[in-house]
Amino acid sequence: MSLSIENLLGLEDVPQADINQIFDAAFSFREVLERPVKKVPTLKGTTVVNLFFEPSTRTKNSFALAEKRLSADTVNFSAASSSLQKGESLKDTIQNLCAMKIDLVVMRHPTPGSVKMLADFVNAVIINAGDGTHEHPTQALLDIMSLKEKFGQVQDLNVAIIGDIKHSRVALSNIYGLKTMGANVMLCAPPPFMPVSVEDLDVKVTYNVDEALEFADAVNVLRIQKERQASGLIPSLREYRNRFGITLERVASLQKPITILHPGPMNRQVEIDSAIADGENAIILDQVLNGVAVRMAVLFLLSGS
Amino acid sequence: MQKSTIKDKLLLKNGEMIDPCQEKIERQDILINDGKIEKIKAEIDAQDDYKVIDLKGLKIAPGFIDLHTHLREPGQEDAETIATGARAALAGGFTRVCCMPNTNPSLSTQESMRFIREKAKLVDIDVMPIASITIDRKGRELTEFGELAEVGAVAFSDDGNPVENSQIMRNALEYSKLVDKPIINHSEDQDLKNQGIINESIVSTTTGLRGNPTIAEEIMIYRDLRLAEFTGAKLHIPHVTAKGSVDLIRAAQEKGVRVTAEVTPHHLSLTDEYMHSFNTLGKVAPPLRSESDRQALVEGLKDGTIDAIATDHAPHTYNRKETSLDLAAYGMIGLESAFGLVMTKLVHEDQLSLIELIKKMTTMPAAIIDIELPCFKTGERAEFTLFDTDEWWVFNEKNIESRSSNTPFIGQELTGRVKKVIIGNKVIEI
Known part of the structure; x- marks a missing residue:
């Protein structure tokens, strides 16, 4: 049993069979996580570097x-990207680390493509933990795994992604992963948050949140970053909430249950009401647990152990 | 590259002469005496004291002129110098280059212009400086166009930076009429560019890289065309990339606006699809555009909307390119690969005839900066580029004479190759 991919750079080119294998492994690791002793010796002797060029709490933890x-051996390397601006090339930084005989590298970087650049010239397995506004594959895998857990299958499921699609790595990875697994995807965002030509990815696009909620079996609610307002892309968070917020009233008016995902961190009462985020149809905390399981699965399967 | 100086008379035999001035191609022998053309005839017999070069299979054209070269000296000698840039030019068949003023200090004063001219005396090619439009390219105060023209400025440009303030641009165009030299404005509206790294398209969407929309270019070109029409001044538009820009320029030319335009070999050869590689070597300003834009550029060349091919040769050190895409410098080198690329993409794909291509690399750029091109007139200095239109080759590091090697074309298969350059009594084997 092994994956067709050698690195996990994004979900763009990951086939369905690989995703299914990752889910199978992840569900087995979920059982491990429920045990009193939550540890297996699977990666004993394997060295993993966590290379974070951008602050991260959730993904890193x-x-x-x-x-x-x-049971892997781990090294943590955190660097503000400013140290690279001082003149050290990214290549040098990474080659230096890899000279220490690393087996796997988990990397986050603020610039799209940096993780691919790394993969192109080091002899280690690379896992993308988020590269700028490009992809965040393990987040999408845990989102889709949570949907699979809830609905039994992802095929033909209607999933809406609502929020700042354009500046989100989570959205793009979810689009690729969901399409590969046979789901129908609708994107909902204010026009400045909708990426150019995104309908070419075989997704539906709407500016009307009620239409998206009507369509969806599940919605993935993205965080609205406060700085977007400062840069003039949207006039106010207040108007955003009125137009796009997943409010109690909106959800209550639906004639069906709707499953709620959020990759975190949440801005409660902005993109989502607390009553919804903490409500019975939210699977936000399952996502967090599945995140650990899916990352165990990815590490295990890519390590070749 | 190997250079030899010919003391005797030099006879070029059996070459096919491509004369863009007369628009004709014919087999001619050329006799050069002390660096000057003495005789051109279908058959010239060799004498004992002649050095003879057999050009069988080769074409001979006037030396190429590049309107858009960054020589980086003074200030960034780690990336390029006038000496290394001149070698790169020769390797590409260019005997004259216009160097851009975004040096440090910038070419804003007579002093800095004289520095270039002194250094240029030491190299084989002609280096024609373009002075900056505004002092230190800051877009605020005009430089002294009159004084700068006196010491050899062939045009004015803040290249790398656009002149953003419309009133300053109007003043620049108006004042340029004093010297009747073109204003070359880097056409990217910085607000609309919005720190974009690549073309805004499905490629920016799927790579997550910040998009730079075509309207950032089109809107500034439109403003400049209207200002050129309003003032009656000469405007030259560098590195056109978007279909909309070609349409705007065409319409302005039809109205009689004094506007010329250039396109780079890389915008004719690559599209934004290249950026799926996330390779910083593809990061240029303005960015690589979509295939439909690329086709419009070719159309613009064919119908004459775009007058010239210019390299935008932009050397950068390893460190400025071997970094993440947002930090990497904009630009690629282009002199050495230019001819092979345009031969491959234009002539061999039947888009442009050979004579049209040569015009866009010789007489047309000469006309834009209003310099005399002797072509094949007896009594004039010999200044020729000799090439094989059909040689298939793979561009590699060894073909690079520039001090920098930031090009995505390493490994590129090309058809058409520069073989020799003759300047005066010097013969340079490429």
Whole structure:
């Protein structure tokens, strides 16, 4: 049993069979996580570097925990991207690390493509933990795994992604992953948050949140970053909430249950009401647990152990 | 590259002469005496004291002129110098280049212009400086166009930076009429560019890289065309990339606006699809555009809307390119690969005839900066580029004479290759 991919750079080119394999492994690791002793020796002797060029709390901790649960040896390297601006080339930084005989690299970087650049010239397995506004494959995998857990299958499921699609790595990875798994995807955002020509990816596009909620079995609600307002892309968070917020009233008016995902961190009462985020149809905390399981699965399967 | 100086008379035999001035191609022998053309005839017999070069299979054209070269000196000698840039030019068949003023200090004063001219005396090619439009390219105060023209400025440009303030641009165009030299404005509206790294398209969507929309270019070109029409001044538009820009320029030319335009070999050869590689070597300003834009550029060349091919040769050190895409410098080198690329993409794909291509690399750029091109007149200095239109070759590091090697074309298969350059009594084997 092995994956067709050698690195996990994004979900753009990952086939369905690989995703299914990752889910199978992840569901087995979920059981490990429910045990009193939550540790397996799977990656004993394997060295993983967590290379974070951008602040991260959730993803970093989730990977750290996944590595610990698998008994891997880990090294953490955090660098503000400013140190690279001082003149050291990204290539030098990374080659230096890899000279220390690393097996796997988990990398986050603020610039799209940096993770691919790394993969092109180092002899280690690379896992993308988010590269700028490009992809965040493990987040999408945990989102889709949570949908699979909830609905049994993802095929033909209607999933809406609502929020700042354009500046989101989570959205793009979700689009690729969901399409590969046979789901129908609708994107909903204010026009300045909708990426150019995104309908070419075989997704539906709407500016009307009620239409999206009507369509969806599940919605993935993206965080609205406050700085977007400062840069003039939207006039106010107030208007955003009125037009696009997943409010109690909106959800209550639907004639059906709707499953709620959020990759976090949430701006409560902006893109989502607390009553919805904490409500019975939210699977936001399942996502967090599945995040550890899916990262264990990815580390395990890509390590070749 | 190997250079030899011919003391005797030099006879070029059996070459096919491409004369863009007379628009004809014919087999001619050329006799050069002390660096000057003495005789051109269908058959010239060799004498004992002649050095003879057999040009069988080669074409001979006037030396190429590049309107858009960054020589980086003074200030960034780690990336290029006038000496290394001149070698790169020769390797590409260029005998004259116009160097852009975005140096440090910039070419804003007579002093800095004289520095270039002094350095240029030491190289084989002609280096024709373009002075900046505004002092230190800051877009605020005009430089002294009159004084700068006196010491050899062939045009004015803040290249790398656009002149953003419309009133300053109007003043520049108006004042340029004093010297009747073109204003070359880097056409990217910085607000609309919005720190974009690549073309805004489905490629920016799927790579997550910040998009730079074609309207950032089109809107500034439109403003400049209207200002050129209003003032009656000469405007030259560098590195056109978008279909909309070609349409705007065409319409302005039909109205009689004094506007000329250039396109780079890389915008004719690559599209934004290249950026799926996330390779920083594809990061240029303005960016690589879509295939439909690329086709419009070819159409613009064919119908004469775009007058010239110019390289925008932009050397950068390893460190400025081997970094993440947002930090990497904009630009690629272009002198050495230019001819092979345009031969491959234009002539061999039946888009442009050979004579049309040569015009766009010789007489047309000469006309834009209003310099005399002797072509094949007896008594004039010999200044020729000799090439094989059909040689298939793979561009590689060894073909690079520039101090920098930031080009995505390493490994590119090309058809058409520069073989020799003759300047005066010097013969340079490429």
